Amino acid sequence: MNIITLTSDYGTKDFFISAIKGSILSELPDTNIIDISHEIIPFHLNECAYIVKNAYPNFPKNSVHIIAINENMQAEGAEKANHNQYIAAYIDGHYFITADSGVLSLIFPKHQPTEMVSINISGEYETELFPSKDVFVRAACHILRGGKLSVLGQILTSFKSFTPHLPSEINNGESLVGEVIYIDRFGNIITNIEKDFFTQHKRERDFIIHLPRGNKVYKINKTYSDVKESEIVILFNSSRLLEIAINRADKNAKSGASTLLGIKEGDPIFINFLKKINY
Numbered sequence: 001m002n003i004i005t006l007t008s009d010y011g012t013k014d015f016f017i018s019a020i021k022g023s024i025l026s027e028l029p030d031t032n033i034i035d036i037s038h039e040i041i042p043f044h045l046n047e048c049a050y051i052v053k054n055a056y057p058n059f060p061k062n063s064v065h066i067i068a069i070n071e072n073m074q075a076e077g078a079e080k081a082n083h084n085q086y087i088a089a090y091i092d093g094h095y096f097i098t099a100d101s102g103v104l105s106l107i108f109p110k111h112q113p114t115e116m117v118s119i120n121i122s123g124e125y126e127t128e129l130f131p132s133k134d135v136f137v138r139a140a141c142h143i144l145r146g147g148k149l150s151v152l153g154q155i156l157t158s159f160k161s162f163t164p165h166l167p168s169e170i171n172n173g174e175s176l177v178g179e180v181i182y183i184d185r186f187g188n189i190i191t192n193i194e195k196d197f198f199t200q201h202k203r204e205r206d207f208i209i210h211l212p213r214g215n216k217v218y219k220i221n222k223t224y225s226d227v228k229e230s231e232i233v234i235l236f237n238s239s240r241l242l243e244i245a246i247n248r249a250d251k252n253a254k255s256g257a258s259t260l261l262g263i264k265e266g267d268p269i270f271i272n273f274l275k276k277i278n279y
Helices: 016-027 045-058 103-107 131-144 195-202 257-261
Strands: 003-008 032-037 064-068 086-091 094-099 115-119 153-155 168-170 175-183 189-194 206-210 232-236 241-246 268-274
Touching: 003 016, 003 045, 003 131, 016 032, 016 131, 032 045, 045 064, 045 103, 045 175, 064 131, 086 103, 086 131, 094 103, 094 131, 189 195, 189 257, 189 268, 195 241, 195 268, 241 257
Parallel strands: 003 032, 003 064, 064 094
Antiparallel strands: 086 094, 086 115, 115 153, 168 175, 175 189, 175 268, 189 241, 206 268, 232 241
């Protein structure tokens, strides 16, 4: 089964996504093309990484994932873009084709590529204006035909790397501080506090999760419906990350927990652990 997934910050107003899909189908008519998301905030690598990281493991091994973000695409008529290195990598049993922007380091902070190349596909003027169509598609179809990565370009041993923000222990182990890394379309607030990390530091202690505007939460629930409508609920989501929500805050998804609680991406989240009192 030939599968190519597409992730971009292009949106859906313009012709870009349809042009990419048309190019794929012109080369490999039987390809299954799956959209992961095209609503990434423009150039927002962390948001892109969060979405792709949680989507790609659900696809069959050897799927090809095109990530079109921050790859120097310009509008028609613009001056020729500065060259940006494009890479094809085989990581965790999947192929990834993208610009060497650092996004792969955010998706895979712990995995190293099994194989990776700098894509060297010659092209005309438009290639550097729309690389996701003219370069990424050709590389993806080459892979799906059974072609080797080494044919696409020079072997690489590393890609551009960023260190993701991680939660940390403070106050001599009495507290944790994490960070909001993503706001979903319902306004739910996703933090970088992973379940195992929290459990390891919590031990047998009770805790208080401090939120802006004086809100405090003393319990982590399992589902949104564990609290009444319009109440704050904190749980570990399907990605095992601490999530802050308001149960059915707005059925039209116009104002969720982020708006109602005054929490935005990048804000810190503090958790204090309470000392046990022995009587």
